Amino acid sequence: MSRGTLRAITLVVFTFSTLLSVAVAEGIARFFIQLPQAKIYPQVRYQPHPVRGFTLQPNQTAYTKDQFATIDMLGFRTNGPKATSVIPKLRILALGDSFTFGYGVADYETWPAMLERALSYKIEVTNAGTTSYNVFHEFDLLREKGLALKPEVVIHGLYWNDHLMNRPPRATDPPLLTTDGHFAWDGDDDPASGPLWLSGVRWLRGHSVLANAALTQARRYFVPANSGVHQYDLEYRKLLAGELLPESWQVIEDFYRDMKQLGEESGFKVYVIIFPVRDIVTMPDSANHGYARLIREILDRQGISYLDGIALWHQARLGVNLFLPYDEHLTAEGYRIIANALAADFCSKKFHRAFDIACES
Incomplete structure (x- = not known):
């Protein structure tokens, strides 16, 4: 056998054994780890806003991950079809970020939609949740559009990162949106309009647990230290370690003070959902984590009622199975638990006299 033939056989055997090893490793990994949720295009689109920087584009039908999302003429997400003629006795405005919008779940699977169903449609819940909004954006949206709906209750969905980036956009800030109306940091533009290599990377991430893990880890090393992604990761690690100082949350206390005052002036009551944080609920004493305690103290000082999602997860031992794979957002079942609670x-x-009627069986 010639040396060239031997090299060719060796190369074939090496390639085959490598591919077989990768396939076996992928199979084992999939036994323990889910594939990331796929994306169907077009993803939900946004448009520029003079104060908040961006807002949901009205009158659109699109997808959030692989779930259908419908945005109405006001720029609010709908709650799906209602098979009822019941006249609502109470109007609620749901205010918040992607946890209220319902990132990765269908219109009828968001907590505002499920709350309507839980009370047999005797209440009307308008979903004003907007992905990537923080309390600055949410308060401005409430004043611009929410008050005109004359809600009797405003439920705010709080997530740990709501204290970050609470200011209007500056001229020196990098662009928030792509020309297609997606967030510049999310890569939600249709891959068919991008370079072939990018389509290949996205395909790998969506079809291989190992490739997704490797690419996610690589991103941590290649993202600039001064980027928003890197700064977010630093803040998150501080949160988990309990190293965020109480002063960091002053913006949250100010927001709830202003919300309560606006409610007294405009005729609505304020209620808050403290959404669970994936890496906190896995801790042995998650209900007493510094973040959970501090937020409860803020709300107690302001005299605002709330649902503590972290304590709820801890008491019911719900764990991380109610979070989307590779994501901090809840599944439809997670939102159902929130809505029922x-x-x-x-x-x-x-809490409100109209609930006496809504809660009648």
């Missing part, structure tokens, strides 16, 4: 809390308290 909200309904139970409203019906067990004299």
Whole structure:
């Protein structure tokens, strides 16, 4: 056998054994780890806003991950079809970020939609949640559009990162949106319009657990230290370690003070959902994590009622299976648990007189 033939056979055997090893490793990994949620295009689109920087584009039908999302003429997400003629007795405005919008779940699977169903549509819940909004954006949206709806209750969905980037956009800031109306940092533009190599990378991430893990890790090393992604990761690690100082949350306390005052002036009551944080709920004493305690103290000082999602997850031992794969957002089942807990809390308290009617069986 010639040396060239031997080299060719060696190369074939090496290639085959490598591919087989990768396939076996991928199979084992998939047994323990889910593939990331796929994306169907077009993803939800945004448009520039003079104060907040961006807002949901009205009158659109698109996808959030692989789930259908419908945005109405006001720029609010709909709650899906309603097979009822019941006249609502109470109007609620749901204010918040992607946890309220319902990132990665269908219109009828968001917590505002499920809260309507939990109370047999005797209440009307308008979903004003907008992905990547923080309390600055949410308060401005409330004043611009929310007050005109004359809500009797405003439920704010709080996530740990709501204290970040609470200011209007500056001229020196990098662009927030692509020309297609997607966030510049999300890569949500249709891959068919991008270079072939980018389509290949996205395909790998969506079809291989190992490739997705490797590319995610590589991103941490190649992202500039001064980028928003890197700064977000630093803040998150500080949060988990309990190293964020109380002063960091002053913007949250100011927001709730202003919300309560606006409610007194405009005729609505304020209620808050403290959404669970994936890496906190896995801790042994998650309900007493510094973040959870501090937010409860803020709300207690302001006299605002709330649902503590971190304590709820801890008490019911719900774990991380109710979070989307590779994501901090909840699954539809996670939002159902939130909505049912909200309904139970409203019906067990004299929170608002209209709930007495809504809670009648």
